[in-house]
Amino acid sequence: MGLQNLMRFMHMQRQRDQQRRRQDPPIGLIASRAKRKGSPCQQDDDSQNDQLEIQSGPTLPEDIWHHIRSLMPMRDSARVACVSRAFLHSWRCHPNLTFSYTTFGLNTKAYGKDELAGVFYGKVDHILQRHSGIGVKKLKIQTGSHYSAKDSYYLNSWLQIAVTPGIEELTLMLCTMKAKYNFPYTLLSNGSGDSIQYLHLSSCSFHPTDALGPLRSLTRLHLNLVHITGDELGCFLSRSFALERLEVRYCDRIVCLKVPCLLQRLCYLEVFGCGRLKVINNEAPNLTSFQFEGDTTVQLSFGETLQMKKLNMYRSGAVFYARAELPSSMPNLEALTVSSRSEVAYAPILHSKFLHLKYLSISLNGAPFSPAYDYLSLASFLDAAPILESFHLDVFQRFMENVSIFASPSELRCIQGGHHHKLKRVRINGFCSAKSLVELTCHVLQHVMSLEYLTLEAPQSSWKCSEPENKSGKCFPMVRDILMEAQSAVLAIREYIEPKVPSTVKLRVLEPCSCHDLDSEFELYVFLDGP
The missing domain is CATH 3.80.10 (Leucine-rich repeat, LRR (right-handed beta-alpha superhelix))
Incomplete structure (x- = not known):
């Protein structure tokens, strides 16, 4: 109930009370006093002003006051209490x-x-x-x-x-x-x-x-x-x-987080940023969702994980771990999100499958990966998830060490695999001109028969002026090398990917805002990175 509606309701109720008191004042007076004496919420230092209180607010049953009070935010309750003594008493039981x-x-x-x-x-x-x-x-x-x-x-x-x-x-x-x-x-x-x-x-x-x-x-x-x-x-x-x-x-x-098996109803577990943590030992049998962010040295023990449906993991080596271990340890996963700032090995090609996986998000961003990551190896995830419907990849890096498609324009590599008939949406953020990323995108176009939407976003270092969150309407400057790579990424899309997009697929390319250009960003580049 809004504040204005409540005030209008109280005014109408007050008018009815006044009419009733003019017709039979003694009964109304006695009944009102009896109700106040029976309510602990209505007894305070002002109780001697009974006659004034009766005429300053509607005579409602206590349970109605409780219901009205429970529907109002505390701040609105306090405001109403300023104009109604009856509500003031009730508010003290908010x-x-x-x-x-x-x-x-x-x-x-x-x-x-x-x-x-x-x-x-x-x-x-x-x-x-x-x-x-x-x-x-x-x-x-x-x-x-x-x-x-x-x-x-x-x-x-x-x-x-x-x-x-x-x-x-x-x-x-x-x-x-x-x-x-x-x-x-x-x-x-x-x-x-x-x-x-x-x-x-x-x-x-x-x-x-x-x-x-x-x-x-x-x-x-x-x-x-x-x-x-x-x-x-x-x-x-x-x-x-x-x-x-x-x-x-x-x-x-x-140091050691042990979840006992007696927690039969536990379905969601989240562990983030516990710096000294070494072991997570879960024995709760019905856990369906787990979110973890921590060091690679943390030992994860889950026992029976047949009920696990959703996993979010943020740590170095998470991509390799997810492909190598999860299909067998968590076979019923439906949604998987992995984020890594460092990978020592590429995603392996294995026979194990994510038979129930529908949503997959992989993030490989932050400092440059050394050696440069082979994005084409991520095709192993697609081939292992036959009913996957949505795939999101974030690969933004401040400095790219991958070989550019323009530096090595030789024939693109291909990975043999079956056709995919469920995947409909693919989005790649931080799309760059890395040759292995172009090869992965072409692999998707060649093997995913059900694809409907392909979104490729060039590297961004700030909000665009068109973003709804950016109320100033202005773009923040982009660092020069990021802007140069963004322009190379758009050129790689136009030259190597767009010609291969089937007519049944809607391609969306998100370029840097048009207000950016190399000349206008040169001064910022000198300031941040030196000459």
């Missing part, structure tokens, strides 16, 4: 509490760092100290980067008020790289653990022990920049029988 600089409309440029933190903490404390502590379903606290010793006192006090039996979602984001605040896990042992469904902790310490009770309702756990060891996390997971999603990001104290 179920969804979100506290951040944005919520309060605080302009970070208008305050000093310490002053801004003081204003924020003062507002949150003012609200929670007056909140009944009853009926809180969602609590989100997002502070600034400033942290001092007094913050622990405030945070503990707020959590004690709001985290009560019945709470379903708790988000604590301290927005600092230093995890100085120790989250009191005992809050989850007083009955709150029975109802909480979503727990998100960021930039704090969390050290659960065996004293923690079962978390029967917890379905999603998100830890970001949290100081917690692998054993402590394992202890917490052993009490989270209903867990469905586990997200662990940048938790550098975890």
Whole structure:
């Protein structure tokens, strides 16, 4: 319900109440007072002004107030409370509490760092100290980067008020790289653990022990920049029988992450940037989606993976690993995304197949690969995925070490393979004039009978002026060598690829914006790369 509609509804209800009171004022007065005495949300310091409160808001049953309140954002609830005492009392039982600089409309440029933190903490404390502590379903606290010793006192006090039996979602984001605040896990042992469904902790310490009770309702756990060891996390997971999603990001104290087999409902696991991590041992039998970013030394052990449908992997050597290992270890994959900044070997040609794979995305970008990567070897993925429908390849590199098609215009290599009858969309970002990339594209055109769309995007170093996100309408300058390679890429497309495109395929070539030219970029090139 929008704020304007609510105000209009309250005005109409007030008019009806006034008409009813003129007809029979004693009954209306007695009934209204009786309802207020029975509601803990409507008792406060202003209770002596009963007559004024009756005439300043509509007389609605308490359950209707609760429903209206639950549909409104906290900020709108506060605004309505300014014009309706009845809603003011009800707002003090608001179920969804979100506290951040944005919520309060605080302009970070208008305050000093310490002053801004003081204003924020003062507002949150003012609200929670007056909140009944009853009926809180969602609590989100997002502070600034400033942290001092007094913050622990405030945070503990707020959590004690709001985290009560019945709470379903708790988000604590301290927005600092230093995890100085120790989250009191005992809050989850007083009955709150029975109802909480979503727990998100960021930039704090969390050290659960065996004293923690079962978390029967917890379905999603998100830890970001949290100081917690692998054993402590394992202890917490052993009490989270209903867990469905586990997200662990940048938790550098975890060396071994063990997911116990008792997590029968766990279907999504995400592990990103845990610098000391050495082992991931998953025993959850029904995991269907896994996202991982980390070092090549991390040992991955998944046990039974027949249910795995989606895999995103970001680490060096990921492309070779995906082709060599995944068809046998995860035979039922339907979507695969791999990203690598370094490959020591090309994608091997094997007999193993991705029999269920429909979506494939490969990213080979960043620093130059040494030796220069043979993009034609990626045809092995296409031949191994007979029902693949979409293929996305990103190969942008700052400096290209591959042999250009113009430096070696001899006959293009061909790889023998069967025809593909399901692949419809192919997109290559960072398309360059590398001969092996031209050969891969020609392989697609020759062997994919079902192809409908082929999109080739020349190297870009910035947004185009036509991009909707670029509100300035201007292009940022491109580095000279990137612009030169982009022009070579377009020429290679026109000369070697476009003539081979069947009439049934729609070719789309994304060139650098027309506002770029070599003369206008020369000054930037000198500034960035030297003469």
